[in-house]
Amino acid sequence: AQSVTQPDIHITVSEGASLELRCNYSYGATPYLFWYVQSPGQGLQLLLKYFSGDTLVQGIKGFEAEFKRSQSSFNLRKPSVHWSDAAEYFCAFIGGGSYIPTFGRGTSLIVHP
Amino acid sequence: DGGITQSPKYLFRKEGQNVTLSCEQNLNHDAMYWYRQDPGQGLRLIYYSQIVNDFQKGDIAEGYSVSREKKESFPLTVTSAQKNPTAFYLCASGGTSGRTDTQYFGPGTRLTVL
Numbered sequence: 538a539q540s541v542t543q544p545d546i547h548i549t550v551s552e553g554a555s556l557e558l559r560c561n562y563s564y565g566a567t568p569y570l571f572w573y574v575q576s577p578g579q580g581l582q583l584l585l586k587y588f589s590g591d592t593l594v595q596g597i598k599g600f601e602a603e604f605k606r607s608q609s610s611f612n613l614r615k616p617s618v619h620w621s622d623a624a625e626y627f628c629a630f631i632g633g634g635s636y637i638p639t640f641g642r643g644t645s646l647i648v649h650p
Numbered sequence: 651d652g653g654i655t656q657s658p659k660y661l662f663r664k665e666g667q668n669v670t671l672s673c674e675q676n677l678n679h680d681a682m683y684w685y686r687q688d689p690g691q692g693l694r695l696i697y698y699s700q701i702v703n704d705f706q707k708g709d710i711a712e713g714y715s716v717s718r719e720k721k722e723s724f725p726l727t728v729t730s731a732q733k734n735p736t737a738f739y740l741c742a743s744g745g746t747s748g749r750t751d752t753q754y755f756g757p758g759t760r761l762t763v764l
Binding site for chain 1 (some may be wrong): 731740
């Protein structure tokens with residue numbers, strides 16, 4: 538079955554520290570992959586997406602993600618976290634003949650001053 | 651500015667009542683979606699529509715209904731048959747040309763059953 542997993546429910550980092558949020562997918566071919574961010578009580582905003590080509594993808598707000606086929610992963614990274622990055626982060630993927638994404642359960646990022 | 655609007659932001663419902671959540675987009679997108687969000691469960695698809703006057707059930711359609719009379723509008727009705735309607739509801743829109751189309755989300759409506 539096609540699925541996407543975010544293993545970490547919560548991640549706590551100190552402001553200025555680096556960040557990596559994990560995302561793993563289960564799919565037989567290369568999926569289309571997305572990372573979204575959601576501030577409390579708000580809708581989702583697209584951070585970045587991967588369709589093909591360069592496996593390191595740059596997004597908005599200083600985020601990047603790397604697609605690793607051998608590990609079925611698409612982890613989100615940021616070299617230095619700001620307090621305003623505290624939010625819920627969702628990984629999503631599209632596979633097969635669908636154009637409707639499947640979302641992970643989300644990772645809540647907590648930033649300590 | 652183009653975007654998606656949802657109204658109201660907060661909605662309270664008594665048990666046994668139907669309520670309708672509004673979603674409007676001016677992005678000229680063909681596809682529109684409704685998701686339900688509960689803590690720790692991510693987003694679950696309720697209904698989606700690829701074209702006017704046509705829509706399909708998602709993973710959790712029971713107790714919900716939709717209509718798509720205009721390209722810009724995709725209202726969701728939460729009926730009294732939905733046993734646990736308290737949740738955050740998100741509307742989204744996007745293209746239908748293929749998997750490269752990105753979904754754009756509205757700000758959400760929080761529904762609380764009293």
